[in-house]
Amino acid sequence: MSWRRLPPLHAVRAFEAAARHLSMTRAADELGVTAGAVSRHIRALEDHLQAALFVRRSHGLELTSSGEALAQAAFEGLDRIADAASGLKHRSLRRLAVGVYGSFASRLLLPLWPALRAQHPDLQIDLHTSMNPVELLPSRYDAVIAVADRARRTGLVSIPLTPISTVPVCAPELLEQGPPDFRTAPLLHARPRPDDWRRWLDHAGLGSVAVQGGSTFESLNLAFEAAEAGMGFAIGIEALLGRDLAAGRIVIAHESVRPTRRYFVLQYEARVAGDPALKAFSDFLQERLVDRPSP
Numbered sequence: 001m002s003w004r005r006l007p008p009l010h011a012v013r014a015f016e017a018a019a020r021h022l023s024m025t026r027a028a029d030e031l032g033v034t035a036g037a038v039s040r041h042i043r044a045l046e047d048h049l050q051a052a053l054f055v056r057r058s059h060g061l062e063l064t065s066s067g068e069a070l071a072q073a074a075f076e077g078l079d080r081i082a083d084a085a086s087g088l089k090h091r092s093l094r095r096l097a098v099g100v101y102g103s104f105a106s107r108l109l110l111p112l113w114p115a116l117r118a119q120h121p122d123l124q125i126d127l128h129t130s131m132n133p134v135e136l137l138p139s140r141y142d143a144v145i146a147v148a149d150r151a152r153r154t155g156l157v158s159i160p161l162t163p164i165s166t167v168p169v170c171a172p173e174l175l176e177q178g179p180p181d182f183r184t185a186p187l188l189h190a191r192p193r194p195d196d197w198r199r200w201l202d203h204a205g206l207g208s209v210a211v212q213g214g215s216t217f218e219s220l221n222l223a224f225e226a227a228e229a230g231m232g233f234a235i236g237i238e239a240l241l242g243r244d245l246a247a248g249r250i251v252i253a254h255e256s257v258r259p260t261r262r263y264f265v266l267q268y269e270a271r272v273a274g275d276p277a278l279k280a281f282s283d284f285l286q287e288r289l290v291d292r293p294s295p
Contacts, residue, residue: 011041011045011048013031013078014027016078017031019074022061022062024061032155053066053067093123095124095126096124096142096277097126097142098125098142098143098145099130099135099141099144100128100145101129101133102129102131103237103240104145106129107241108264109145111243112284115288119284120281123281131192131219133146142268143278143282144268145266146265147262147263147265148267155271156270157270158265161263161266162239163260163262163263164260164263165237166235166238168254169224169252170227170234171228171250172248172251175251179254182201183208183209187211187232188215188217188223188227189223190217192218192220198211200258203258204258205256215232220236228249228250236250238257266282
């Protein structure tokens with residue numbers, strides 16, 4: 001087979017989207033890039049072909065005769081590639097590598113694992129947990145479950161799963177004598193979230209209470225376990241407490257719940273949004289977690 005002298009394929013993809021929409025902006029939204037990037041790809045393609053593909057009008061784009069010919073070929077070619085790729089994807093689900101915030105994994109994801117396996121027996125996932133947000137980057141994995149706000153980020157799909165709000169918890173026996181006095185109560189601290197007590201106390205109108213001292217733990221889970229053991233009061237992320245509260249191992253120690261603008265979010269790069277394994281995992285999480293209480 002002779003070697004094909006093809007134009008840059010990423011430029012062809014940008015041109016095809018712009019030709020369908022007759023808009024750089026809409027093409028950019030579809031591809032998850034900027035309108036400037038689409039424009040640069042098209043200029044490069046025009047330079048490669050030595051032909052103008054669009055006429056820029058005040059009301060938008062208009063294809064030239066060369067552009068119409070290339071657009072028709074691009075539509076047909078990319079459709080054939082998409083059909084072939086779809087057939088390959090449906091043969092099997094590829095193995096996913098997913099980075100997960102550690103406490104979310106242990107308290108929400110792992111309890112759901114039997115249901116995930118039952119619903120998608122062919123779906124294979126390698127989990128990589130961390131409490132360090134620097135390690136949970138979508139570029140390092142097929143997807144991550146991390147802590148983020150709801151802001152849109154170019155090139156990323158970001159699906160909020162559960163909101164992050166904080167509340168103090170303790171063993172039931174610590175409330176047998178009445179509401180706690182946080183000025184003297186032993187406060188338990190999780191090193192990955194060192195500011196939770198200060199922020200909650202300020203929110204609850206207890207800004208004069210000092211947070212120095214008390215036991216510190218390397219993870220939220222250990223702080224929760226210490227609270228269950230009766231060592232003191234821990235600050236819990238409300239979405240992670242459902243199973244412990246339902247079992248009566250801990251109780252909420254104060255009615256004030258501090259909301260935040262942060263969520264546990266599922267994030268992955270927009271370029272892999274159509275991957276069937278990733279879609280199966282994403283759909284499962286949304287069915288089980290979005291706008292629903294913790295398991």
